[in-house]
Amino acid sequence: MGKASANVTGTAAAGSFTFNPQWIVLTRGCRDTPDRRAVVERAVAAFPDAEVVERLDKPHNRIDLGRGDPLALHRRGKRTLVLAVHRSAVRRSEEAGNTCPNYWHFSPYGFCPYGCHYCYLAGTPGVWFSPTVKVYVNLPEILSEIDRAARRLDEPTAFYLGKLQDGLALERLTGYSRQLVPFFAEHPTARMIVLTKSADIGNLLDLDHRGHTILSWSLNPPEVVRQFEADTPPVEARVEAMQRCAAAGYPVRAVIMPLIPIADWRDAYERFIDSLFAAVPLARITLGGICSYAHARRLMDAKLGRTNLISRLLDEHGETSPDGRSRYEEPLRVEMYDHLISCLRRRRPDLEVALCLEEPGVFEALGLAAAIGRCNCVL
Numbered sequence: 001m002g003k004a005s006a007n008v009t010g011t012a013a014a015g016s017f018t019f020n021p022q023w024i025v026l027t028r029g030c031r032d033t034p035d036r037r038a039v040v041e042r043a044v045a046a047f048p049d050a051e052v053v054e055r056l057d058k059p060h061n062r063i064d065l066g067r068g069d070p071l072a073l074h075r076r077g078k079r080t081l082v083l084a085v086h087r088s089a090v091r092r093s094e095e096a097g098n099t100c101p102n103y104w105h106f107s108p109y110g111f112c113p114y115g116c117h118y119c120y121l122a123g124t125p126g127v128w129f130s131p132t133v134k135v136y137v138n139l140p141e142i143l144s145e146i147d148r149a150a151r152r153l154d155e156p157t158a159f160y161l162g163k164l165q166d167g168l169a170l171e172r173l174t175g176y177s178r179q180l181v182p183f184f185a186e187h188p189t190a191r192m193i194v195l196t197k198s199a200d201i202g203n204l205l206d207l208d209h210r211g212h213t214i215l216s217w218s219l220n221p222p223e224v225v226r227q228f229e230a231d232t233p234p235v236e237a238r239v240e241a242m243q244r245c246a247a248a249g250y251p252v253r254a255v256i257m258p259l260i261p262i263a264d265w266r267d268a269y270e271r272f273i274d275s276l277f278a279a280v281p282l283a284r285i286t287l288g289g290i291c292s293y294a295h296a297r298r299l300m301d302a303k304l305g306r307t308n309l310i311s312r313l314l315d316e317h318g319e320t321s322p323d324g325r326s327r328y329e330e331p332l333r334v335e336m337y338d339h340l341i342s343c344l345r346r347r348r349p350d351l352e353v354a355l356c357l358e359e360p361g362v363f364e365a366l367g368l369a370a371a372i373g374r375c376n377c378v379l
Contacts, residue, residue: 019113019170021081021133024050027058029085030137039137039174040083046173050081060084060110063130070295071302074122077131078113086110086136090145093163093377095323099360101373104149104157108142108176109165110134114197115230117303118258118310120325121164122296135174143183150190158379159184162195162216169198177203185210191379195255197229199237205248214283215245216253216376221272224260228310235272242280252280255376257288257356259336260310266339273343282348286376287340288356289333290314291325321359333358334365341366 024044031037044052055063063082065073089107093100111121113133122131136142146159161167161180171177184192185208193214204215217238220228225235246252254276262268276282290310292300301311317329327333337355344351354375355363363369 019133019173020079021047021050022079023053023081025053025055025063025080025082025132027055027060027063027082027084030056030083032085033138035140036085036137039135039139043081043083043135043173047081060086060134060136061130063132065130065132071299074131074299077111078115078133080132082110082130082132082134083137084110084134085138086134086142087138089136089138089142090149090159099358099363099372100356100375101378103160103377105160105163105377106142106146107164108136108139108161108174108180109167109170110136111164112166113169114166114232116197116232117228117230117300117308118260118290118292118296120292120296122299124164124293133170135170139176139179143179146183146190147187150187153189156189156191156379158191158193158214158377160193160195160377162193163377166196166198167194168196168200171198171200171203175203178207181207181209181213184212187212193253193377193379195376197232197238199233199241201241201245204245204250209248209250211249211251214251214253214379215242216255216286217242218255218257219272219276220256220258220260221268223262223268227262228260239276239279246281251283253284253286253376254280254282255286255288255356256340257286258290259287259333259340260290261313261332261336262309265336269340270343273340273347277347282351284352284354284374284376285344286354286356287337288358289328289336291321291323291327291357293325297326323357325357330359330362330365333362337362337366341368 030040060082065076092104093102095102111133184190191212195216197218219235222235242252314326317332318326319329321327341353354371356375363372
């Protein structure tokens with residue numbers, strides 16, 4: 001099977017990853033309306049060499065790739081694009097075992113074409129069963145669902161795009177931002193927060209967003225990106241995208257996660273923070289560590305070997321938290337957070353700093369108890 005020629009993720013100039021699925025799977029309801037058919041036709045045309053497989057009797061979460069080696073199935077999933085209808089795409093999170101607030105999130109996409117070795121999503125049950133890249137073709141219905149939920153709320157509330165996917169990785173294929181941003185711009189209470197590693201922001205720059213869309217980038221120093229964030233745009237391209245969006249008036253945030261204590265990590269993160277502050281006016285920074293489910297860790301070990309840096313640290317200095325995720329032990333997390341927060345405060349004493357998926361004792365050790373619940377997922 002040949003590879004498709006379309007480049008639908010990142011920017012070619014930045015040398016970023018090109019998503020070329022080998023299979024496109026059509027599922028139940030994906031061609032039932034003109035809007036849905038238009039998305040399907042666009043995707044099929046974008047990848048003329050991909051094999052189109054019809055599974056019109058199956059919903060999006062029942063595309064079984066078979067049994068066998070989990071890593072092989074994972075890699076096949078990354079080369080499979082599922083076009084589907086999602087009938088429960090707008091949800092309220094149910095966090096437990098950490099300090100994260102419950103928040104609204106929505107899914108016009110499922111999973112992600114990128115290949116970050118530490119990805120915790122790879123360990124969640126839905127992705128584990130069907131680790132395919134999904135585009136949900138019923139965006140008008142998803143927006144109606146957001147509207148119904150938001151109109152029951154008394155104040156502006158964020159709807160988060162990035163909990164179960166990358167918010168912009170497939171933007172060049174779908175063009176969904178050109179519907180999403182105007183919808184939120186005009187809505188009295190609904191606001192959108194997007195989390196991404198993508199540098200593909202061309203569709204965003206000329207839109208009237210009215211400050212109702214907050215754009216947030218997942219970042220790490222170049223040394224970490226090269227080792228652990230396979231098939232993603234270079235961090236330099238992401239920062240350039242942040243600059244351009246900030247110049248277009250969007251509120252811009254950063255999530256530096258997961259912190260990984262590579263060799264010379266203190267200097268590496270400090271250099272990166274210096275370059276980030278020189279480039280982008282940030283509204284908020286959220287920091288986070290490794291938080292890996294068992295299945296995701298097994299996939300990482302299969303890719304990198306059992307002695308990779310993250311697994312060695314989890315073996316030697318790891319613990320399982322009440323939420324079921326494996327983390328570095330608390331003293332190491334506090335040490336890393338403390339160093340980065342000191343670097344941030346020296347440059348912007350008033351910058352909002354939050355922690356992601358953390359425990360109360362860590363906030364208290366860092367003097368951040370007042371920041372609990374003020375992370376990237378909320379306004």
